[in-house]
Amino acid sequence: MEQSKAPIYEALKRFKSMRVVPFDVPGHKRGKGNPELTSFLGQQCMDVDVNSMKPLDNLCHPVSVIREAEELAAEAFGAKHAFFMVNGTTSAVQAMVFAAVKEGEKIILPRNVHRSAINALVVNGAIPVYVNPGVNKALGIPLGMSVKEVEKAIENNPDAKAVFVNNPTYYGICSDLKKVVEIAHRAGMLVLVDEAHGTHFYFGDNLPVSAMEAGADMASVSMHKNGGSLTQSSFLLINNYVSEGYTRQIINLTQTTSGSYLLMSSLDLSRKNLALNGKEIYRKVLELADYARGEVNKIGGYYAFGRDLVDGDAIYDFDLAKLSIHTRDIGLAGIEVYDMLRDYYDIQIEFGDIGNILAIISVGDTPLMIERLISSLSEIERIHRKPSAGMFDHEYISPEVIMTPKKAFYSDKKSVPIEKSAGMVCSEFVMCYPPGIPILAPGEMITPDILDYIAYAKEKGCFMTGAEDINIDYINVI
Structure with missing residues (x-):
């Protein structure tokens, strides 16, 4: 295919030249209804903030320019198909989980995943089997998934349906993805890769292996993080063993029916740029x-x-x-x-x-x-610079999982002072954002070590999120 083409961008340019009178949404009508916003963002931006229509295709069921743009992206990334995602990589991660596992089925994953993956389990009721990552004691950071730990998890849970991998982690650490794929496929399991920070793996030299090259079945790629597209725009890539039609059905359960052409055109042009100049x-x-x-x-x-x-x-x-x-x-x-x-x-x-x-x-x-x-x-x-004595020395504490995230999140709960919650089971999230990796997730035991970590993070000024109490002075427990 001609990677120099950008079908969505080209269709928007053609549409602009037609000077169509809008009696559809959005209601700003090419910016006329909101002059201050138009002045801030620019007339050209408002002109292409348009609704789905025949000349511009439809993200929920693409048959023309969006379909062609998806095929170009798939070729550029070496995938069977690429889906344009406009609800962020969060929605791509959740679509992978929803497509791979159903309620009551097991999924093997590292505990240091982004909150979007555990949120997916809260919604669909799949059962997490955590592979606790190693920790670099000098740096205090969680590592990748050890092949031995993945083998052990698969051996102990042969009924699991999928293995989920962060690659790379927020810190840049990569697992032996090819080996993980080989082991999982031998056991009949799908491999899902959160590749939010790995766009460049597909286009650069001297970089870790990409998910598609390693043979993974699905990968979520944050094009906006490393690839130059607008915030909230991403790709969901699938490989040979995954149904394109079923995956689109899953995506359409949660993704907007009003796909932003600003986001889609940014994906289209950024893919073109990387395919040609990456x-x-x-x-x-x-x-x-x-x-x-x-x-x-x-x-x-x-x-x-x-x-x-x-x-x-x-x-x-x-x-x-x-x-x-x-x-x-x-x-x-x-x-x-x-x-x-x-x-x-x-x-x-x-x-x-x-x-x-x-x-x-x-x-x-x-x-x-x-x-x-x-x-x-x-x-x-x-x-x-000052002495480092007394500083907290690790970022990751292995959780004790008592019940599934879905059961814990929707169980009867009560709010207690956080300093009195040790020994109770958490029913909500607590995390520093970014990176958005939960310190506590629903269904996990609250321990003194975790409470010390939360208190220290608050003292140092980390932006704490996830709990119902915005100040995290109280926490919801089962």
Whole structure:
């Protein structure tokens, strides 16, 4: 296929030239009904914020330009089919889970998944079988899925229907995806990959294997995170053993019937850009990231980690486009450095947690931006460094699962002061966002270690979400 084509974008340009009089939605009628918004976003944006119609196809049941754009995306990513997702990668992750497992069926997954995966279990009632990731004790971060642990989970749960893998993790750590796929397929299980941070794996060199190349059955890809499309736009990729028609039915259970043409055209044009120029784009991205890692490590105190962590198992590979930096040795939590970068230096990085920060290096970065980040980190270290004694030393606590997320979430519950909740079963989520990996999920035992972690995260300024009580002074328990 001609990857230089962008069918949705081209159809929108043709539509604009027709000067159609709108008596349909959206009600702003090409911006005339909301002049302030039109002035803010621009007339061209409002002109293409349109409804589904015959010349522009329909996202729920594409037969023309959206269908062609999906086929181009599938070819670019090496998939059997690619679905345009406009409810974010959250909806792609949930569609994978809904398509693979039903209520009462088991799914094997790491516990350090994004909340979207556990939310899917709350909705559809599948039973999680957690493979607890290893933890790097020096950095305090969860790792990938050990092949031995996956084999053990499959052996103990031969009736499971699917294996779910984060690849890469938020920190850039990758599992041995090919081996996991091989083991799961031998057991008759599907492999679902949350590849939210792995768009570049499909287009760059010297990067970890992509889900489709590894033979996974489904993958959710956040094109907006690393690929240049607009926020909330993603792809859901499927491989040979998954039904395209059934997957679309599943997607249509939750995805909007009013697909945004702003989001879809951004996916279309971003796919075109990466298909034509991706290797050169990501060569530059990796050069910038490698330079930044080296310069940060020269500062002293920080540790910008990379493939030096690889152990061939739970850290099978590392995403070199990730600038993950350990901060605890300068006496500052990651969230403290995150806040300082934003408040004092006008630099917004992806996230800061208890001991680490993450800066995303991607298609839009420049050498000047990298230099500004490095110099700011150097100044923070010089001015704010302090002893690290007494700092919390790990990001992940293995949960004790008492009941399924669905049963716990919908059970009768009561609200108790969080400091008095140890020994009770949680019926809601508690997490720092980003990254959105639950500290507690519905159905898990609340332990003193978890309460210490939550108190420390709140003290350091982490943005805590998920609970009904916005301040998380109280928590819902069974």
